[in-house]
Amino acid sequence: MNSxxxxxxxxxxxxxxxxxxxxxxxxxxxxxxxxxxxxxxxxPALPAxxxxxxxxxxxxxxxxxxxxxxxxxxxxxxVIVNREGRALLxxxxxxxxxxxxxxxxAAEAAVLRLFAQDILHPAGTAPSPRFExxxxxxxxxxxxxxxxxxxPYCYVRKSDDAMTRDVARDSVDALVRSxxxxxxxxxxxxxxxxxxxxxxxxxxxxxxxxxxxxxxxxLTLSAVLLSNGVAIGKDLAAALxxxxxxxxxxxxxxxxxxxxxxxxxxxxxxxxxxxxxxxxLLETGxxxxxxxxITSRNVDAVAPVVRFALERDLTFSFNFFRDNECSAGFADLxxxxxxxxxxxxxxxxxxxxxxxxxxxxxxxxxxxxLLAPRRRSCGVGDDYVVIDxxxxxxxxxxxxxxxxxxxxxxxxxxxxxDGSRGIRNLLVEDKQGCRDCTWRHWCSGxxxxxxxxxxxxxxxxxxxxxxxxxxxxxxxxxxxxxxLRHAAR
Numbered sequence: 001m002n003s004x005x006x007x008x009x010x011x012x013x014x015x016x017x018x019x020x021x022x023x024x025x026x027x028x029x030x031x032x033x034x035x036x037x038x039x040x041x042x043x044p045a046l047p048a049x050x051x052x053x054x055x056x057x058x059x060x061x062x063x064x065x066x067x068x069x070x071x072x073x074x075x076x077x078x079v080i081v082n083r084e085g086r087a088l089l090x091x092x093x094x095x096x097x098x099x100x101x102x103x104x105x106a107a108e109a110a111v112l113r114l115f116a117q118d119i120l121h122p123a124g125t126a127p128s129p130r131f132e133x134x135x136x137x138x139x140x141x142x143x144x145x146x147x148x149x150x151x152p153y154c155y156v157r158k159s160d161d162a163m164t165r166d167v168a169r170d171s172v173d174a175l176v177r178s179x180x181x182x183x184x185x186x187x188x189x190x191x192x193x194x195x196x197x198x199x200x201x202x203x204x205x206x207x208x209x210x211x212x213x214x215x216x217x218x219l220t221l222s223a224v225l226l227s228n229g230v231a232i233g234k235d236l237a238a239a240l241x242x243x244x245x246x247x248x249x250x251x252x253x254x255x256x257x258x259x260x261x262x263x264x265x266x267x268x269x270x271x272x273x274x275x276x277x278x279x280x281l282l283e284t285g286x287x288x289x290x291x292x293x294i295t296s297r298n299v300d301a302v303a304p305v306v307r308f309a310l311e312r313d314l315t316f317s318f319n320f321f322r323d324n325e326c327s328a329g330f331a332d333l334x335x336x337x338x339x340x341x342x343x344x345x346x347x348x349x350x351x352x353x354x355x356x357x358x359x360x361x362x363x364x365x366x367x368x369x370l371l372a373p374r375r376r377s378c379g380v381g382d383d384y385v386v387i388d389x390x391x392x393x394x395x396x397x398x399x400x401x402x403x404x405x406x407x408x409x410x411x412x413x414x415x416x417x418d419g420s421r422g423i424r425n426l427l428v429e430d431k432q433g434c435r436d437c438t439w440r441h442w443c444s445g446x447x448x449x450x451x452x453x454x455x456x457x458x459x460x461x462x463x464x465x466x467x468x469x470x471x472x473x474x475x476x477x478x479x480x481x482x483x484l485r486h487a488a489r
Contacts, residue, residue: 006084007084007106007107008081008082008084008085008087008088008106008107008110009081009082009084009085009106009110010079010080010081010085010109010110010111010113010114011079011080011081011113011483011484011487012077012078012079012080012113012116012117012483012487013077013078013359013483014042014043014113014116015113015483015487016357016483016486016487043112043113043116044112044115044116046098046108046111046112046115047115047122049097049122049123050095050096050097050122050123051092051095051096051097051098051111051115051120051121051122051123052092052093052094052095052096052120052121052122052123053089053090053092053093053119053120054071054073054074054118054119054120054121054126054127055073055126056071056072056073056438057069057070057071057119058070058071058072058438058473058476060473060474060476060477060480061477062080062477062480062481062484065082065083066080066081066082066480066484067080067081067086067480068080068476068477068479068480068481068483069081069089069114069117069119070117070370070476071117071118071119071127072438072439072440072441072442073118073126073127073128073129073441074117074118074119074127074129074373075118075127075129075130075372075373076117076361076370076371076372076373077116077117077118077371078117078361078370078476078479078480078483079113079114079117079119080480080483080484081110081114085110085114088101088107088110088111089114089119089120092120095123095124098111129373129441130373131373131374131375132372134184134379134382134383135183135184135185135186136184136185136186136187136188136383137175137178137179137182137184137186137187137188137383137384137385137413138188138189138190138379138383138384138385139171139175139187139188139189139190139384139385139386139387139412140190140192140384140385140386140387140397141163141168141171141189141190141191141192141206141387142163142192142193142194142386142387142388142389142397142400143162143163143168143191143192143193143194143196143199143202143203143206143389144161144162144163144193144194144195144196144198144199144389145157145158145159145160145161145162145193145194145389146158146159146160146161146162146193146194146195146198146199147193147194147195147198147228147265148195148198148228148230148231148264148265149195149228149230149262149263149264149265149270150263150264150265150267151228151261151262151263152261152327152330152333153261153293153295153321153322153324153327153330153333154326154327155322155324155325155326155327155397155398155400156193156194156326156400157326157401158194161389161390162194162198162199162202162389163199163202163206163389163390164202165202165205165206167389167390167391167407168202168205168206168209169206169209170391170407170408171206171387171391171407172206172209172210172213173213173407174387174407174408174410174411174412175187175189175210175385175387175407175412176210176213176214176217176219177411178385178411178412178413178414179217179219179413180217180218180219181411181413182413184219184383185219185220186219186220186221186222187210187214187219187220187221187222188221188222188223188224189206189207189210189221189222189223189224190223190224190226191203191206191207191223191224191225191226191245192226192397193226195227195228195230195231196225196226196227197225197227197231197232197236198231200236200239203225204239204243207223207243207245208243210223211243222244222246223243223244223245223246224245224246224247224248224289225240225245225246225247225248226248226250226291227247227248227249227250228249228250228262228270228274229249229250229251229273229274229277229278229288230264230270230273230274230277231273231277232247232277232280232281233280234280234284237280237281237284237286238284240284240286241284241285241286246286246288246289247281247286247288247289248288248289248290248291249274249277249278249281249288249289249290249291250262250274250290250291250292250293251271251274251275251278251290251291251292251305251308251309252292252293252294252295252298252301252305253271253298253301253302253304253305254271254275254301254304254305254308255271256269256271257297257298257301257304257305258270258271258274258298258305259271260297260298261293261295261297261298261333262274278312278314282312287312287313287314287315288314289314289315289316289317290305290308290309290314290315290316290317291316291317291319292305292306292316292317292318292319293319293320293321294318294319294320294321294335294340294343295321295333295334295335296321296332296333296334296335296336296339297332297333299335299339299340299342299343300339300342300343300346301343302318302343302344302346302347303343303346303347303349303350306347306350306351307350307354310350310351310354310356311354313356315356315358315363316363317363317364318344318347318363318364318365318366319366320335320340320366320450320464320467321333321334321335322398322447322449322450322453323450323453323454324398324453337466337467340467341467341470341471344364344467344471344474345474347364348364348471348474348475348478351364351478352478352481355478355481355482355485355486356482357482357486359371359479359482360475360478360479360482361475361479364471364475364478365442365443365468365471365472365475366446366447366464366467366468367443367446367447368439368442368443368444368446368468368472369442370442370472370475370476370479373441373442374441374442374444375427375428375429375441375444376425376426376427376428376444377425377428377443377444377445377446377447377448378425378447378448380395380396380416380423380425380448381395381416381417381419381423381424381425382416382417382425383413384396384416385412385413385415385416386400386416387407387412388400388403391406391407391408392405392406392407393405393406393407393410393412393415393416394416394422395416395422395423395425396422396423396448396449398449399422399423399449402422402423404416404418404421404422423448423449423452423458424448424458425448425458426445426448426458426459428440428441428444428445430459431445431458431459431460431461432459432460432461433460433461433465434461437461437465437469438469439468439469439472442472443462443465443468443472445460445461445462446461446462446463446464446465446468447462450462450463450464451463
Protein backbone atom coordinates (compact mmCIF):
# COMPACT_ATOMS: atom_id res chain seq x y z
CA MET A 1 0.00 0.00 0.00
CA ASN A 2 1.28 3.47 -0.84
CA SER A 3 0.68 6.01 1.88
CA UNK A 4 2.41 8.89 0.14
CA UNK A 5 -0.87 10.82 0.11
CA UNK A 6 -0.56 10.92 3.93
CA UNK A 7 -4.14 9.91 4.53
CA UNK A 8 -5.03 8.15 7.73
CA UNK A 9 -5.57 4.50 6.77
CA UNK A 10 -7.23 1.83 8.91
CA UNK A 11 -8.16 -1.60 7.55
CA UNK A 12 -10.14 -4.38 9.20
CA UNK A 13 -11.90 -7.58 8.19
CA UNK A 14 -14.81 -5.69 6.66
CA UNK A 15 -12.43 -4.55 3.92
CA UNK A 16 -12.11 -8.12 2.69
CA UNK A 17 -14.65 -9.60 0.31
CA UNK A 18 -16.39 -12.64 1.87
CA UNK A 19 -14.67 -11.81 5.16
CA UNK A 20 -16.80 -14.15 7.28
CA UNK A 21 -16.09 -17.17 5.06
CA UNK A 22 -12.36 -16.52 5.48
CA UNK A 23 -12.43 -17.16 9.24
CA UNK A 24 -11.16 -20.64 10.08
CA UNK A 25 -12.59 -21.62 13.44
CA UNK A 26 -9.99 -23.46 15.48
CA UNK A 27 -9.11 -27.09 14.81
CA UNK A 28 -11.34 -29.80 13.41
CA UNK A 29 -10.13 -32.59 15.67
CA UNK A 30 -11.16 -31.29 19.07
CA UNK A 31 -14.10 -29.78 20.90
CA UNK A 32 -14.83 -26.63 18.92
CA UNK A 33 -15.10 -23.32 20.75
CA UNK A 34 -18.68 -22.35 21.58
CA UNK A 35 -20.43 -21.33 18.39
CA UNK A 36 -21.67 -17.94 19.55
CA UNK A 37 -19.96 -14.82 18.27
CA UNK A 38 -19.04 -16.03 14.78
CA UNK A 39 -21.63 -14.14 12.76
CA UNK A 40 -20.40 -11.64 10.21
CA UNK A 41 -20.26 -8.10 11.58
CA UNK A 42 -21.20 -4.99 9.63
CA UNK A 43 -19.76 -1.56 10.34
CA PRO A 44 -21.86 0.25 12.97
CA ALA A 45 -22.69 3.92 12.93
CA LEU A 46 -20.41 6.22 14.87
CA PRO A 47 -22.04 7.24 18.16
CA ALA A 48 -22.60 10.82 19.18
CA UNK A 49 -20.24 12.22 21.76
CA UNK A 50 -16.54 11.86 22.51
CA UNK A 51 -14.51 8.69 21.91
CA UNK A 52 -11.41 7.43 23.73
CA UNK A 53 -8.83 4.74 22.96
CA UNK A 54 -9.06 1.37 24.70
CA UNK A 55 -7.00 1.10 27.85
CA UNK A 56 -5.42 -2.37 27.31
CA UNK A 57 -4.68 -1.98 23.61
CA UNK A 58 -2.14 -4.41 22.09
CA UNK A 59 0.04 -2.85 19.38
CA UNK A 60 2.19 -5.01 17.08
CA UNK A 61 4.62 -3.36 14.69
CA UNK A 62 4.19 -4.81 11.19
CA UNK A 63 6.86 -2.75 9.43
CA UNK A 64 8.19 0.82 9.43
CA UNK A 65 4.83 2.14 8.22
CA UNK A 66 2.09 -0.02 9.73
CA UNK A 67 0.93 -1.17 13.16
CA UNK A 68 -1.62 -3.91 13.94
CA UNK A 69 -4.03 -3.18 16.80
CA UNK A 70 -6.09 -5.55 18.96
CA UNK A 71 -8.19 -4.91 22.05
CA UNK A 72 -8.19 -7.94 24.39
CA UNK A 73 -11.13 -6.43 26.27
CA UNK A 74 -13.19 -6.20 23.09
CA UNK A 75 -14.95 -8.65 20.80
CA UNK A 76 -12.21 -9.74 18.45
CA UNK A 77 -10.75 -8.56 15.20
CA UNK A 78 -7.59 -6.71 14.21
CA VAL A 79 -7.18 -3.25 12.67
CA ILE A 80 -4.03 -2.24 10.82
CA VAL A 81 -3.17 1.47 10.62
CA ASN A 82 -0.50 3.50 8.89
CA ARG A 83 1.46 6.29 10.61
CA GLU A 84 -1.29 8.80 10.04
CA GLY A 85 -3.88 6.37 11.35
CA ARG A 86 -1.74 5.73 14.40
CA ALA A 87 -1.36 9.49 14.94
CA LEU A 88 -5.12 9.86 14.63
CA LEU A 89 -5.54 7.24 17.36
CA UNK A 90 -3.25 9.25 19.63
CA UNK A 91 -5.68 12.16 19.46
CA UNK A 92 -8.10 9.95 21.40
CA UNK A 93 -5.74 9.31 24.32
CA UNK A 94 -8.15 11.58 26.13
CA UNK A 95 -11.87 11.75 25.23
CA UNK A 96 -12.32 13.73 22.02
CA UNK A 97 -14.88 14.37 19.28
CA UNK A 98 -14.03 13.37 15.73
CA UNK A 99 -14.41 16.96 14.57
CA UNK A 100 -11.80 18.01 17.13
CA UNK A 101 -9.15 15.62 15.81
CA UNK A 102 -9.48 15.46 12.02
CA UNK A 103 -11.90 15.99 9.18
CA UNK A 104 -12.53 14.37 5.85
CA UNK A 105 -13.80 11.04 4.58
CA ALA A 106 -10.50 9.17 5.14
CA ALA A 107 -10.28 10.20 8.78
CA GLU A 108 -13.93 9.34 9.44
CA ALA A 109 -13.51 5.92 7.76
CA ALA A 110 -10.44 5.20 9.87
CA VAL A 111 -12.20 6.19 13.10
CA LEU A 112 -15.20 4.07 12.15
CA ARG A 113 -13.04 0.95 11.78
CA LEU A 114 -11.25 1.67 15.04
CA PHE A 115 -14.61 2.02 16.77
CA ALA A 116 -16.06 -1.10 15.14
CA GLN A 117 -13.19 -3.25 16.50
CA ASP A 118 -13.34 -1.71 19.98
CA ILE A 119 -10.02 0.12 19.55
CA LEU A 120 -12.02 3.27 20.29
CA HIS A 121 -15.09 3.40 22.50
CA PRO A 122 -17.48 6.02 23.85
CA ALA A 123 -16.00 7.92 26.77
CA GLY A 124 -17.35 6.57 30.02
CA THR A 125 -18.51 3.27 28.45
CA ALA A 126 -15.62 0.83 28.12
CA PRO A 127 -16.13 -2.11 25.75
CA SER A 128 -16.90 -5.46 27.31
CA PRO A 129 -16.86 -8.92 25.71
CA ARG A 130 -20.15 -10.35 24.46
CA PHE A 131 -20.33 -14.03 25.34
CA GLU A 132 -23.06 -15.24 23.05
CA UNK A 133 -24.99 -18.40 23.78
CA UNK A 134 -24.04 -21.36 21.65
CA UNK A 135 -26.48 -22.38 18.94
CA UNK A 136 -24.65 -25.44 17.58
CA UNK A 137 -24.36 -28.85 19.21
CA UNK A 138 -21.16 -30.67 18.20
CA UNK A 139 -20.88 -34.44 18.52
CA UNK A 140 -17.82 -36.65 18.16
CA UNK A 141 -19.02 -40.01 16.85
CA UNK A 142 -16.43 -42.73 17.46
CA UNK A 143 -17.47 -44.92 14.54
CA UNK A 144 -14.65 -47.43 15.05
CA UNK A 145 -11.94 -48.22 17.55
CA UNK A 146 -9.80 -49.77 14.81
CA UNK A 147 -6.87 -47.97 13.18
CA UNK A 148 -4.23 -48.70 10.55
CA UNK A 149 -1.60 -46.49 12.22
CA UNK A 150 0.22 -46.71 15.54
CA UNK A 151 0.76 -43.09 16.59
CA PRO A 152 2.57 -42.84 19.93
CA TYR A 153 0.61 -39.78 21.08
CA CYS A 154 -2.84 -41.31 20.49
CA TYR A 155 -5.12 -41.54 23.54
CA VAL A 156 -7.25 -44.46 22.21
CA ARG A 157 -6.62 -48.07 23.22
CA LYS A 158 -7.27 -49.69 19.85
CA SER A 159 -9.40 -52.76 19.14
CA ASP A 160 -11.51 -54.11 16.28
CA ASP A 161 -14.69 -52.89 17.97
CA ALA A 162 -16.80 -50.74 15.61
CA MET A 163 -20.09 -48.87 15.71
CA THR A 164 -22.98 -50.78 14.18
CA ARG A 165 -25.71 -49.32 12.01
CA ASP A 166 -28.21 -49.62 14.87
CA VAL A 167 -25.96 -47.87 17.40
CA ALA A 168 -25.23 -45.15 14.83
CA ARG A 169 -28.92 -44.47 14.26
CA ASP A 170 -29.70 -44.59 17.98
CA SER A 171 -26.95 -42.02 18.48
CA VAL A 172 -28.39 -39.71 15.82
CA ASP A 173 -31.88 -40.02 17.31
CA ALA A 174 -30.57 -39.09 20.75
CA LEU A 175 -28.57 -36.13 19.44
CA VAL A 176 -31.45 -34.72 17.40
CA ARG A 177 -33.88 -35.06 20.32
CA SER A 178 -31.41 -33.45 22.70
CA UNK A 179 -30.44 -30.63 20.32
CA UNK A 180 -34.10 -29.77 19.75
CA UNK A 181 -34.98 -29.96 23.44
CA UNK A 182 -32.13 -27.65 24.47
CA UNK A 183 -32.68 -25.02 21.81
CA UNK A 184 -29.79 -25.68 19.44
CA UNK A 185 -30.35 -24.68 15.85
CA UNK A 186 -27.67 -26.81 14.20
CA UNK A 187 -25.88 -30.12 14.65
CA UNK A 188 -22.24 -30.71 13.72
CA UNK A 189 -21.02 -34.29 13.50
CA UNK A 190 -17.37 -35.37 13.65
CA UNK A 191 -16.84 -38.88 12.33
CA UNK A 192 -13.81 -40.16 14.20
CA UNK A 193 -12.02 -43.15 15.62
CA UNK A 194 -9.60 -44.99 15.42
CA UNK A 195 -9.64 -44.45 11.68
CA UNK A 196 -13.24 -43.63 10.77
CA UNK A 197 -12.80 -44.40 7.07
CA UNK A 198 -12.36 -48.08 7.98
CA UNK A 199 -16.08 -48.15 8.80
CA UNK A 200 -17.15 -46.15 5.77
CA UNK A 201 -20.42 -48.00 5.08
CA UNK A 202 -21.80 -47.26 8.55
CA UNK A 203 -20.43 -43.72 8.41
CA UNK A 204 -22.24 -42.91 5.16
CA UNK A 205 -25.47 -44.56 6.32
CA UNK A 206 -25.22 -42.60 9.57
CA UNK A 207 -24.80 -39.34 7.70
CA UNK A 208 -27.72 -40.00 5.36
CA UNK A 209 -29.93 -40.83 8.35
CA UNK A 210 -28.73 -37.74 10.24
CA UNK A 211 -29.64 -35.54 7.29
CA UNK A 212 -33.15 -36.97 7.19
CA UNK A 213 -33.64 -36.54 10.93
CA UNK A 214 -32.22 -33.00 10.98
CA UNK A 215 -34.39 -31.96 8.05
CA UNK A 216 -37.45 -33.24 9.86
CA UNK A 217 -36.46 -31.47 13.09
CA UNK A 218 -35.57 -28.16 11.44
CA LEU A 219 -31.86 -28.44 12.31
CA THR A 220 -28.97 -27.50 10.04
CA LEU A 221 -26.47 -30.34 9.66
CA SER A 222 -22.74 -30.18 8.95
CA ALA A 223 -20.16 -32.93 9.20
CA VAL A 224 -16.45 -33.65 8.98
CA LEU A 225 -14.49 -36.87 8.66
CA LEU A 226 -11.35 -36.93 10.84
CA SER A 227 -8.85 -39.18 9.08
CA ASN A 228 -5.21 -40.15 9.01
CA GLY A 229 -5.45 -40.12 5.22
CA VAL A 230 -3.90 -43.53 4.66
CA ALA A 231 -6.73 -45.45 3.00
CA ILE A 232 -9.29 -43.09 1.46
CA GLY A 233 -9.99 -44.41 -2.02
CA LYS A 234 -11.62 -42.69 -4.97
CA ASP A 235 -15.09 -44.06 -4.20
CA LEU A 236 -15.10 -42.78 -0.62
CA ALA A 237 -13.67 -39.42 -1.73
CA ALA A 238 -16.49 -39.07 -4.26
CA ALA A 239 -19.07 -40.04 -1.64
CA LEU A 240 -17.73 -37.46 0.80
CA UNK A 241 -18.07 -34.79 -1.85
CA UNK A 242 -21.58 -35.91 -2.80
CA UNK A 243 -22.68 -35.76 0.86
CA UNK A 244 -20.92 -32.42 1.55
CA UNK A 245 -18.84 -34.02 4.29
CA UNK A 246 -15.69 -32.04 4.98
CA UNK A 247 -12.47 -33.87 5.68
CA UNK A 248 -9.56 -33.29 8.04
CA UNK A 249 -6.28 -35.04 7.34
CA UNK A 250 -3.54 -35.43 9.95
CA UNK A 251 -0.15 -34.49 8.51
CA UNK A 252 2.65 -33.95 11.03
CA UNK A 253 5.54 -33.43 8.64
CA UNK A 254 6.79 -34.06 5.15
CA UNK A 255 8.48 -37.44 4.77
CA UNK A 256 10.50 -38.65 7.76
CA UNK A 257 9.15 -36.00 10.15
CA UNK A 258 5.63 -37.39 9.67
CA UNK A 259 6.73 -41.03 9.73
CA UNK A 260 8.54 -40.54 13.05
CA UNK A 261 5.23 -40.21 14.85
CA UNK A 262 2.65 -41.69 12.51
CA UNK A 263 3.91 -45.14 11.43
CA UNK A 264 1.69 -47.95 10.18
CA UNK A 265 0.80 -50.86 12.45
CA UNK A 266 3.75 -52.70 10.94
CA UNK A 267 6.10 -49.81 11.63
CA UNK A 268 6.37 -48.63 8.03
CA UNK A 269 6.22 -45.11 6.63
CA UNK A 270 2.79 -43.59 5.99
CA UNK A 271 3.61 -40.11 4.67
CA UNK A 272 3.59 -41.09 0.98
CA UNK A 273 0.14 -42.63 1.41
CA UNK A 274 -1.18 -39.49 3.09
CA UNK A 275 0.22 -37.20 0.41
CA UNK A 276 -1.32 -39.43 -2.26
CA UNK A 277 -4.70 -39.16 -0.54
CA UNK A 278 -4.47 -35.37 -0.32
CA UNK A 279 -3.73 -35.24 -4.06
CA UNK A 280 -6.68 -37.54 -4.73
CA LEU A 281 -9.01 -35.38 -2.64
CA LEU A 282 -7.92 -32.24 -4.47
CA GLU A 283 -8.53 -33.94 -7.82
CA THR A 284 -12.03 -34.84 -6.57
CA GLY A 285 -12.72 -31.23 -5.71
CA UNK A 286 -12.30 -31.58 -1.96
CA UNK A 287 -9.92 -29.32 -0.03
CA UNK A 288 -8.97 -31.13 3.18
CA UNK A 289 -8.14 -29.26 6.36
CA UNK A 290 -4.64 -30.20 7.57
CA UNK A 291 -4.23 -30.96 11.28
CA UNK A 292 -0.65 -30.76 12.58
CA UNK A 293 0.05 -32.31 15.97
CA ILE A 294 3.27 -30.91 17.43
CA THR A 295 5.52 -33.00 19.67
CA SER A 296 9.24 -32.89 20.42
CA ARG A 297 9.74 -35.26 17.48
CA ASN A 298 8.47 -32.84 14.82
CA VAL A 299 8.62 -29.39 16.47
CA ASP A 300 11.36 -28.29 14.07
CA ALA A 301 9.55 -29.71 11.02
CA VAL A 302 6.21 -27.88 11.23
CA ALA A 303 7.16 -25.10 8.81
CA PRO A 304 7.45 -27.41 5.75
CA VAL A 305 3.93 -28.75 6.41
CA VAL A 306 2.63 -25.19 6.58
CA ARG A 307 4.34 -24.40 3.28
CA PHE A 308 2.84 -27.55 1.73
CA ALA A 309 -0.64 -26.50 2.83
CA LEU A 310 -0.35 -22.87 1.75
CA GLU A 311 0.99 -23.81 -1.68
CA ARG A 312 -2.24 -25.77 -2.18
CA ASP A 313 -4.48 -23.17 -0.53
CA LEU A 314 -5.37 -25.58 2.28
CA THR A 315 -6.37 -24.46 5.76
CA PHE A 316 -4.47 -25.95 8.69
CA SER A 317 -4.35 -25.92 12.48
CA PHE A 318 -1.70 -26.46 15.15
CA ASN A 319 -2.41 -28.89 17.97
CA PHE A 320 0.08 -29.19 20.82
CA PHE A 321 0.73 -32.72 22.06
CA ARG A 322 -1.41 -33.62 25.08
CA ASP A 323 -0.08 -36.16 27.51
CA ASN A 324 -2.37 -39.12 28.17
CA GLU A 325 -2.34 -42.63 29.62
CA CYS A 326 -1.66 -44.33 26.29
CA SER A 327 1.32 -42.10 25.46
CA ALA A 328 2.91 -42.31 28.93
CA GLY A 329 5.60 -44.71 27.70
CA PHE A 330 6.94 -42.21 25.14
CA ALA A 331 8.86 -39.65 27.17
CA ASP A 332 10.36 -38.03 24.06
CA LEU A 333 7.01 -36.61 22.92
CA UNK A 334 6.92 -33.82 25.51
CA UNK A 335 8.22 -30.63 23.95
CA UNK A 336 10.38 -28.00 25.59
CA UNK A 337 8.90 -24.52 25.79
CA UNK A 338 11.69 -22.78 23.88
CA UNK A 339 11.77 -25.48 21.21
CA UNK A 340 8.04 -24.98 20.66
CA UNK A 341 8.47 -21.22 20.32
CA UNK A 342 11.35 -21.66 17.87
CA UNK A 343 9.33 -24.10 15.78
CA UNK A 344 6.30 -21.81 15.76
CA UNK A 345 8.46 -18.84 14.75
CA UNK A 346 9.65 -20.80 11.73
CA UNK A 347 6.07 -21.69 10.82
CA UNK A 348 4.93 -18.09 11.24
CA UNK A 349 7.74 -16.98 8.93
CA UNK A 350 6.42 -19.32 6.24
CA UNK A 351 2.92 -17.91 6.71
CA UNK A 352 4.30 -14.39 6.31
CA UNK A 353 5.97 -15.41 3.04
CA UNK A 354 2.76 -17.02 1.75
CA UNK A 355 -0.06 -14.99 3.32
CA UNK A 356 -3.40 -16.73 2.72
CA UNK A 357 -6.65 -14.86 2.14
CA UNK A 358 -8.13 -16.69 5.13
CA UNK A 359 -7.34 -15.65 8.69
CA UNK A 360 -4.99 -17.71 10.86
CA UNK A 361 -6.36 -16.16 14.08
CA UNK A 362 -8.50 -19.22 14.75
CA UNK A 363 -6.08 -22.00 13.83
CA UNK A 364 -2.43 -21.41 14.78
CA UNK A 365 -2.87 -20.87 18.52
CA UNK A 366 -3.48 -24.46 19.66
CA UNK A 367 -6.80 -24.36 21.55
CA UNK A 368 -6.84 -20.56 21.58
CA UNK A 369 -8.25 -18.17 18.99
CA LEU A 370 -8.72 -14.44 18.47
CA LEU A 371 -12.02 -14.49 16.59
CA ALA A 372 -14.55 -14.12 19.41
CA PRO A 373 -14.16 -13.89 23.20
CA ARG A 374 -15.12 -16.88 25.30
CA ARG A 375 -15.16 -17.90 28.95
CA ARG A 376 -14.36 -21.59 28.40
CA SER A 377 -11.57 -23.00 26.27
CA CYS A 378 -13.86 -25.36 24.36
CA GLY A 379 -17.37 -26.78 24.28
CA VAL A 380 -16.75 -29.59 26.81
CA GLY A 381 -19.51 -29.58 29.40
CA ASP A 382 -21.70 -27.27 27.34
CA ASP A 383 -22.24 -27.95 23.63
CA TYR A 384 -19.93 -30.89 22.87
CA VAL A 385 -20.90 -34.56 23.14
CA VAL A 386 -18.74 -37.65 22.59
CA ILE A 387 -20.38 -40.96 21.71
CA ASP A 388 -18.28 -44.12 21.65
CA UNK A 389 -18.72 -47.12 19.36
CA UNK A 390 -21.14 -48.76 21.78
CA UNK A 391 -23.33 -45.71 22.34
CA UNK A 392 -21.71 -44.56 25.58
CA UNK A 393 -21.74 -40.81 26.21
CA UNK A 394 -18.56 -39.03 27.32
CA UNK A 395 -17.69 -35.38 27.89
CA UNK A 396 -14.36 -35.32 26.03
CA UNK A 397 -12.85 -37.61 23.41
CA UNK A 398 -9.59 -37.65 25.39
CA UNK A 399 -11.64 -39.14 28.25
CA UNK A 400 -13.75 -41.38 26.02
CA UNK A 401 -13.55 -44.28 28.48
CA UNK A 402 -15.16 -42.19 31.23
CA UNK A 403 -18.79 -42.49 30.16
CA UNK A 404 -21.61 -40.56 31.82
CA UNK A 405 -24.58 -42.18 30.11
CA UNK A 406 -25.88 -44.13 27.12
CA UNK A 407 -27.68 -42.79 24.05
CA UNK A 408 -30.53 -45.28 24.48
CA UNK A 409 -31.39 -44.09 27.99
CA UNK A 410 -29.83 -40.65 28.54
CA UNK A 411 -30.24 -37.13 27.21
CA UNK A 412 -26.71 -36.42 25.85
CA UNK A 413 -26.70 -32.68 26.61
CA UNK A 414 -27.95 -33.18 30.16
CA UNK A 415 -25.32 -35.88 30.68
CA UNK A 416 -22.36 -33.77 29.58
CA UNK A 417 -23.59 -30.73 31.54
CA ASP A 418 -23.53 -32.66 34.80
CA GLY A 419 -20.69 -30.91 36.63
CA SER A 420 -20.45 -33.55 39.33
CA ARG A 421 -18.90 -36.16 37.03
CA GLY A 422 -15.85 -36.31 34.81
CA ILE A 423 -13.76 -33.52 33.37
CA ARG A 424 -14.51 -29.98 34.60
CA ASN A 425 -14.21 -27.24 31.99
CA LEU A 426 -14.26 -24.24 34.32
CA LEU A 427 -14.85 -20.61 33.45
CA VAL A 428 -11.60 -18.73 32.96
CA GLU A 429 -12.46 -16.49 35.92
CA ASP A 430 -12.30 -19.59 38.13
CA LYS A 431 -8.71 -20.47 37.18
CA GLN A 432 -5.75 -19.25 39.20
CA GLY A 433 -3.31 -17.27 37.09
CA CYS A 434 -5.96 -16.35 34.52
CA ARG A 435 -8.21 -13.81 36.17
CA ASP A 436 -6.08 -10.75 35.42
CA CYS A 437 -4.37 -11.97 32.24
CA THR A 438 -4.61 -9.80 29.13
CA TRP A 439 -5.48 -12.84 27.00
CA ARG A 440 -7.90 -14.56 29.42
CA HIS A 441 -10.92 -14.36 27.09
CA TRP A 442 -8.96 -15.74 24.12
CA CYS A 443 -7.26 -18.87 25.46
CA SER A 444 -9.64 -19.24 28.44
CA GLY A 445 -6.97 -21.00 30.44
CA UNK A 446 -6.23 -23.76 27.93
CA UNK A 447 -7.31 -27.38 27.60
CA UNK A 448 -8.84 -28.69 30.84
CA UNK A 449 -7.75 -32.29 30.20
CA UNK A 450 -4.13 -31.30 29.52
CA UNK A 451 -3.98 -29.00 32.54
CA UNK A 452 -5.35 -31.68 34.86
CA UNK A 453 -2.93 -34.23 33.49
CA UNK A 454 -0.01 -31.88 34.17
CA UNK A 455 -1.12 -30.40 37.51
CA UNK A 456 -3.86 -32.58 38.99
CA UNK A 457 -6.14 -29.52 39.05
CA UNK A 458 -8.78 -27.95 36.82
CA UNK A 459 -8.72 -24.55 38.51
CA UNK A 460 -5.27 -23.36 37.36
CA UNK A 461 -3.92 -21.93 34.13
CA UNK A 462 -2.53 -24.07 31.33
CA UNK A 463 1.09 -25.26 31.55
CA UNK A 464 1.39 -23.76 28.04
CA UNK A 465 0.54 -20.27 29.32
CA UNK A 466 3.93 -18.73 28.47
CA UNK A 467 3.78 -20.15 24.95
CA UNK A 468 0.30 -18.73 24.39
CA UNK A 469 1.19 -15.29 25.74
CA UNK A 470 4.26 -15.19 23.51
CA UNK A 471 2.61 -16.18 20.24
CA UNK A 472 -0.65 -14.23 20.53
CA UNK A 473 0.93 -10.88 19.56
CA UNK A 474 2.70 -12.63 16.69
CA UNK A 475 -0.66 -13.88 15.43
CA UNK A 476 -2.04 -10.32 15.64
CA UNK A 477 0.87 -9.18 13.48
CA UNK A 478 0.18 -11.92 10.91
CA UNK A 479 -3.45 -10.83 10.73
CA UNK A 480 -2.33 -7.26 10.13
CA UNK A 481 -0.12 -8.45 7.28
CA UNK A 482 -3.03 -10.43 5.81
CA UNK A 483 -5.26 -7.36 5.84
CA LEU A 484 -2.51 -5.30 4.28
CA ARG A 485 -2.05 -7.87 1.52
CA HIS A 486 -5.64 -8.73 0.69
CA ALA A 487 -7.97 -5.94 1.86
CA ALA A 488 -9.71 -3.76 -0.70
CA ARG A 489 -8.14 -0.30 -0.66
